[in-house]
Amino acid sequence: MITFKQLRYFEALSRERHFGRAAESVHVSQPALSAQIMEMEASLGARLVERGRRKVILTREGKRVLAHARTVLTSMAELERAARPSSAPLVGPLAIGLIPTVAPISFPGWCRI
Amino acid sequence: MITFKQLRYFEALSRERHFGRAAESVHVSQPALSAQIMEMEASLGARLVERGRRKVILTREGKRVLAHARTVLTSMAELERAARPSSAPLVGPLAIGLIPTVAPISFPGWCRI
DNA sequence: TAAAAATACTCCATAGGTATTTTAT
DNA sequence: ATAAAATACCTATGGAGTATTTTTA
Numbered sequence: 581m582i583t584f585k586q587l588r589y590f591e592a593l594s595r596e597r598h599f600g601r602a603a604e605s606v607h608v609s610q611p612a613l614s615a616q617i618m619e620m621e622a623s624l625g626a627r628l629v630e631r632g633r634r635k636v637i638l639t640r641e642g643k644r645v646l647a648h649a650r651t652v653l654t655s656m657a658e659l660e661r662a663a664r665p666s667s668a669p670l671v672g673p674l675a676i677g678l679i680p681t682v683a684p685i686s687f688p689g690w691c692r693i
Numbered sequence: 694m695i696t697f698k699q700l701r702y703f704e705a706l707s708r709e710r711h712f713g714r715a716a717e718s719v720h721v722s723q724p725a726l727s728a729q730i731m732e733m734e735a736s737l738g739a740r741l742v743e744r745g746r747r748k749v750i751l752t753r754e755g756k757r758v759l760a761h762a763r764t765v766l767t768s769m770a771e772l773e774r775a776a777r778p779s780s781a782p783l784v785g786p787l788a789i790g791l792i793p794t795v796a797p798i799s800f801p802g803w804c805r806i
Numbered sequence: 807t808a809a810a811a812a813t814a815c816t817c818c819a820t821a822g823g824t825a826t827t828t829t830a831t
Numbered sequence: 832a833t834a835a836a837a838t839a840c841c842t843a844t845g846g847a848g849t850a851t852t853t854t855t856a
Contacts, residue, residue: 582769583698585821599836612822614836619821624776631836633831641776648772655768657694659761663737663754698846714813727811732846744811746856761847 586620587649699733700762
């Protein structure tokens with residue numbers, strides 16, 4: 581099963597193009613990140629990156645997966661924002677009270693006495 | 694940290710409106726699902742559902758989170774499809790060959806002899 | 807008071823760390 | 832030859848199950 585963690589690690593890997601630096605950027609050890617990438621490849625049944633001495637390059641599938649991974653990560657961030665009570669849409673009727681002496685001056689033509 | 698599992702469990706809960714049935718629908722025990730929902734609420738810092746004797750109803754935040762959860766789950770499904778080598782975009786020129794005797798009949802007005 | 811969710815507890819799977827080996831240029 | 836990724840091995844966290852208690856309409 582794919583996990584968010586794997587998507588984050590994979591995104592870091594595609595950004596850094598280097599297992600060691602990618603691991604560092606997500607604050608885990610290189611073997612930990614490596615294991616998750618391998619696990620992810622196993623889950624998806626596809627090789628995502630080509631490992632080379634001086635190059636870590638995404639495969640065709642890797643590129644496509646990366647695009648979707650970013651979408652998922654973004655959606656996830658939005659989900660977390662949506663959970664904040666402060667982000668409430670505040671949709672509904674709004675009544676504003678005004679004292680009669682001020683209303684005609686503040687909102688001329690709009691106040692109901 | 695929010696996980697995919699939690700999103701799946703939460704989606705099931707909003708669908709079933711019942712912890713027991715939701716757990717059954719995702720093939721885990723009721724306490725397991727309950728724990729993940731609580732864990733998710735703790736991670737988000739917001740109550741997602743109101744627990745009642747005959748009713749499990751989503752809170753305002755729960756409804757908003759649900760919408761995003763579905764987006765994430767859908768994106769994730771698309772990611773898995775994208776990993777399949779067969780799902781290559783197949784973009785590029787396509788040439789179709791036809792024998793001269795059939796072409797004018799199959800594609801009248803479109804064939805180049 | 808009865809159906810439903812939460813808690814207690816135990817177990818096991820797995821993610822992560824350190825040390826080391828293998829690989830590819 | 833050397834930088835970099837994979838493997839080995841160990842530990843600990845936490846997710847899941849069963850049994851039970853607490854809650855609420």
